[in-house]
Amino acid sequence: MDISTLTVAQLRDLQQQIPAEIKRREAQEKINVLNELRAFAKTRGYAIEDLLGKETKVKASTGNKVKVKYRHPQNVELEWTGRGRKPKWVEAWVANGGSLDNLLV
CATH class of the missing domain: 4.10.430 (H-NS DNA Binding Protein)
Incomplete structure (x- = not known):
């Protein structure tokens, strides 16, 4: 893309679009990498969550306030x-x- 031919208004518009596009692409890339890791772990007989030690943890606090002693x-x-x-x-x-x-x- 040759940006030297764009007007200042077009450049500003492009500048505003870039952060959203970067964010969208990073999110998609993370999903792709995670799927690749899951597939690799599966070929070895594991789930990625097992390898990372991701366990469902019980929330320590239920939001109840502790009584004043x-x-x-x-x-x-x-x-x-x-x-x-x-x-x-x-x-x-x-x-x-x-x-x-x-x-x-």
């Missing part, structure tokens, strides 16, 4: 579930001689 006695907005790293307010409470048992909800 600890709450600051003066500021009820400061809460902690007891999971993960201790918040700074919990560390400060313990450092000042407080007990986690006093923060239990």
